[in-house]
Amino acid sequence: MATKTQTKTPRTERRMDALSKERIVEAAIKILDTDGESALTFRALAARLATGSGAIYWHVADKSELLAAATDEVVARVMTGVVSGAEPREAIRAIALGVFDAIDAHPWAGAQLFREPWRPAMLQILEGIGGRLRALGVPERAQFDAASALVNYVLGVAGQNAANARLVPPGTDRATFLGAVAARWAQLDPSEYSFVRQVATQLREHDDREQFLAGIDLILAGIGTLREDAR
Amino acid sequence: MATKTQTKTPRTERRMDALSKERIVEAAIKILDTDGESALTFRALAARLATGSGAIYWHVADKSELLAAATDEVVARVMTGVVSGAEPREAIRAIALGVFDAIDAHPWAGAQLFREPWRPAMLQILEGIGGRLRALGVPERAQFDAASALVNYVLGVAGQNAANARLVPPGTDRATFLGAVAARWAQLDPSEYSFVRQVATQLREHDDREQFLAGIDLILAGIGTLREDAR
DNA sequence: GACATGGATGGAACGCTGTTCCAATACCGC
């Protein structure tokens, strides 16, 4: 319940192995990355940090905050690396790809992006994309809708990736997984699911990353049509 | 572990109050709608059905399947109501709005849409949108990407709505919630989050449903640019 | 009409979780 009270900045380090929110989040990210979302328990975390579960609560309010902080961390790493001088269109693609790759590397973060819309992770993505839309010359009235469309698309793909990662057994690779999904789709009733069946044949050889980028370009093309008829 | 073995179709009903997957899913939906996602426990479900938690497992494999089945149910209700003869563009808007409204009414389903991509809920949405894209004359090579973009956008908004519903305290209305988010956004550092701050002022009076539709139109406009340069 | 069979039921029990609580410890200003 009681959270860190931050009295005075201690001039000397407490201990070499002192707990801190940073160290806890770092350990959590490692557990999440290596053993998956379900492996992150306060007991496992306490064991890795060689402490008791109660001690963690001095630095972190609850598990929800821990997951949110871990997500903020991996997203922030990506957003700081985005080039700032680039052409707006390219910058948006770079931001989107950065988030995509971050979720690809840390699938557990995908589901967490949906959390509170005032968390740094979400804010940085929205600001990064929205700022570039402004630079692109999108009419001010349309900027909010356009940014919302891009962000929601990115979130959708992120959530999808997170879900897929949860589905793929740790050993198998993604080609096998896609093959399994394609096989299921191919078995559907042709009269009811003709489009899904058609797409199933393309599913095996498609590249997630390229398709994601194609979606971004599609939305950017749609945004491009706004410039002329400034309605 | 053992699931229903479906020996012979019983010619007479077992009992008036016999358990069945349909009745269980129906009860689960009611609990989810009235008391939220966290209120759905096997104990609460058993109490509502006047049985024991063990009996439910005869009809439903586990909680994950129960949630998926409940989601399939609410999505199916929406998809069957979509007009079939309409102009493709309008049909896509109708499907998207149907899903949006369904998630608005049953926010818990939003997060569930990300589950296995071979569940009826996802398949029906993909087929409904993809089929209309074909009718729209989108080049076959681009149909998969275009459908993926639209579906992922819908999923993103759905997930966002689900998250927001989890955040809003049961009593308050959405205007109050939006106001609270806007207030937080307005307090951000202007040099770092100028776009988010600008958008915060529009957040209060914006309409989620309209903005969602604007996003759909944006993507459709982008898809429209594909027709000419059939590359 | 009695009987055996097996699908269906309900509730106790298990292992695990997030979280709380609290005695014990480590540290710092004096």
Next chain:
DNA sequence: GCGGTATTGGAACAGCGTTCCATCCATGTC
């Protein structure tokens, strides 16, 4: 040194999904 506060570690608690199993009862057979 000492006293008090910040921090720690682990036991305890309530609640969860799930499993297990003794019991029930509708049905087909004789």
